[in-house]
Amino acid sequence: MNDAKNGVIGPRRPIRVAALATALTGALLLLCCTGGAGAFLLTELGGDTDDPVTNSLEGCGRGGVIDVRGKMPRIDGYGDSQIRNAAIIIKVGADMKVPPRGWVIAVATAMQESRLSNLGHLGSRNDHDSLGLFQQRPSQGWGTPEQLQDPAYAARKFYEKLVTVKNWQQMSLTRAAQRVQRSAFPDAYAKHEPVATKIVDALADGAAQTVEIGNRRACQAAARGNIAASGWTAPIPGGVGSGFRTAERPAHNGVDIAAPKGTLIRAATTGRVIVSRCDPDSRGRESCNVDGYPGKGGCGWFVDILHANDYITRYCHMIRKPQVIVGQSVQAGQVIGEVGSSGNSSGPHLHFEVHVSADRSSRGAVDPVPFMRSRGAPLNGAP
Structure with missing residues (x-):
């Protein structure tokens, strides 16, 4: 495997991604869910454009056929041949009926291992005998050198190993x-997840916005612990009431989602807890075990989670001490607390914030809805 030395989570190695987050959000929003689904035309791989898994994304995407021999979408930092390789990876996953979460994982892995380039032997710069998109090694039984430099073969071998990993979609x-690759630098994969998500959405008409629910695939439905192919889920069910930095509340750096007391709050995506405590009120008192009131000040019981690419999510006004502690790693959809009304609050709700660039201050806050x-x-009920 490549000796990538980039870490992923932690404030000591910040990755400035405010501009990237804005660009990704804008690009992804163009992929509206209006019915139909992306199919693939890749004749040299024997593509089946009638495959219901490929053609039925439950309302995501604009439909149409993607020919990887034709014009590819532009993705900053990646050339035409690299995006074609990503299309092959996705096509193979679709043919194998691997859910779209696997496509994101596979594309992100290839981004880390080869920057989506079909690498040959790199001599002294090579890690042993690693080859191809996934830097798989003939000496470890992945295949012959010729096979591993066939992008379709390499992708198939990756998926074959991935689907044997228990609960891989929840990881x-x-x-x-890492369970597939056994890399010397496993944390490096996660930093590619946002762009891998963008690539899958661009090539497969929004497939990264889908979630597997039972035996069907639904669009824009990641909630109640169901996780989208992007790796994210809504923290609680319910609609947004007070919005982000409205005219009435210009300093409101998140959104409020009303819910009954005790509603389970879930981590929006995988990360590490960096704050879990009672936020003092405007008079400096830590009085979070009682309901708050307007003007009291403070977030009450709250949690901040740091995610890959220096995203931070914040969860305020919990009813009691959070169920997680500082330094704890959490999975997407893991329960971290319960809805309450502690702190500066007029009734039970979750105040939810998203920050970029590892900036916990108001400067790092972005609108959670888009x-x-x-x-x-x-966030259910939000436009």
Whole structure:
């Protein structure tokens, strides 16, 4: 495997991604869910355009056929041949009936291992005998050198191993990829998840916004612990009431989602808890075990989670001490607390924030509504 040395989660190695987050959000929102689905035309791989898994994304995408020999979408930082390789990876996954979460994992893995380039032997710069998109090694039984430089073969071997991993769809991208690749630098995979999501959406008409529910695939439905192919889920069910930085509340750096007391709050995506405590009120008192009131000040019981690419999510006004502690790793959809009304609150609800660039201050806050919608995990009831 490539000796990538980039870490992923932690404030000591910030990755400035505010501009990237804005670009991704804008690009993904263009992929509206209006019916139909993407199919693939890749004749040299024997593509079957009548495959219901490929052609039925439950309302996601604009329909149409993608020919990887034709014009590819433009993705910043990647050339035409690299995006064609990504299309082959996705096509193979679709043919094998691997859910779209697997496509995101596979594309992100190839981004880390080869930057989506079909690498030959790199001599002294090579990691042993690693080859191809996934830097698989003939000496470890992945195949012959010729086979591993066939992108379709390499992708198929990756998926064959991935689907044998128990609960791989519930794992973080890093853990799932590492179970397949056994990389010396496993944390490096996660930083590619946002762009891999963008690539899958661009090539497969919004497939990264879908979620597997039972035996069907639904669009924009990641909630109640169901996780979208992007790796995200809504923290609680319910509609947005008070919005982000409205005219009435210009300093409101998140959104409020009303819900009954005790409603389970879930981590929006995989990450590490960096704050879990009672936020003092405007008079400096830590009085979070009672209902708050307007003007009291403070977030009450709250949690901040740091995610890959220096995203932070915040969850305020919990009813009691959170169920997670600082330093704890959490999975997407894991329960972290319960809805309450502690702190500066007029009734039970979750105040939910999203920040970029590892900036917990108001400067790092972005509107959670388009951010979550672009990841297939809309805050229910939000436009």
